[in-house]
Amino acid sequence: MPGFWEGDLIIGQGGRSQIATLVERATRYVMLVRVPYDRTADRVAIVLAQKMATLPGFLRNSITWDQGKEMAAHARFTVATGIPVYFCDPHSPWQLLCFYCSLTVLSRDIADAEVVAGSSPWAWRGRVCRWKRSCWRCSPAGCH
Numbered sequence: 001m002p003g004f005w006e007g008d009l010i011i012g013q014g015g016r017s018q019i020a021t022l023v024e025r026a027t028r029y030v031m032l033v034r035v036p037y038d039r040t041a042d043r044v045a046i047v048l049a050q051k052m053a054t055l056p057g058f059l060r061n062s063i064t065w066d067q068g069k070e071m072a073a074h075a076r077f078t079v080a081t082g083i084p085v086y087f088c089d090p091h092s093p094w095q096l097l098c099f100y101c102s103l104t105v106l107s108r109d110i111a112d113a114e115v116v117a118g119s120s121p122w123a124w125r126g127r128v129c130r131w132k133r134s135c136w137r138c139s140p141a142g143c144h
Helices: 041-052 074-081 093-106 113-117 121-134
Strands: 004-011 018-024 030-034 062-065 085-087
Touching: 018 041, 030 041, 041 074, 074 085
Parallel strands: 004 062, 062 085
Antiparallel strands: 004 018, 018 030
C-alpha cells in the first residue's frame, strides 16, 4: 500500500546546502526537496509540508524520519498536513532501510546537494529512472 514515506536530510559539502529526501516504501518513488537558506526545523517543516501538499491524499499516510533535529517542528508539520511523523529508535538505521538503500544508489549520481539544488527537475529524471530500475527492492542484504 503506497503512501508511507521514509526521510532524511542530506547535507551538502561543507554544510552549505541541504536537500530533504523522501522515499515512498512501496513504490520506491523518490522526492528531492530543496531546503533553501538553512536547515532549521521550521524551514524543513514548511518546505516538506508544501511538497507533501502536492500529492493526492492516498499518498500521504505517514513519514518515518531519523533522529535529526531538523524535524523538531514535526508537530507543526503534522497539523499543517495531517501526516503523522514517526521517528526511528536511536542507533537503528535499519528502521529506514528503504531510505538508506535508496540513498546508497542515488548518491552515486549526487556528489553534492548544491548540484541538485541548482538543477531543473528534468536534469535528474534519467538518473532517478535508472536508479528505480537498479534498486527496485530493499532487503536486509541490500538493494536488489
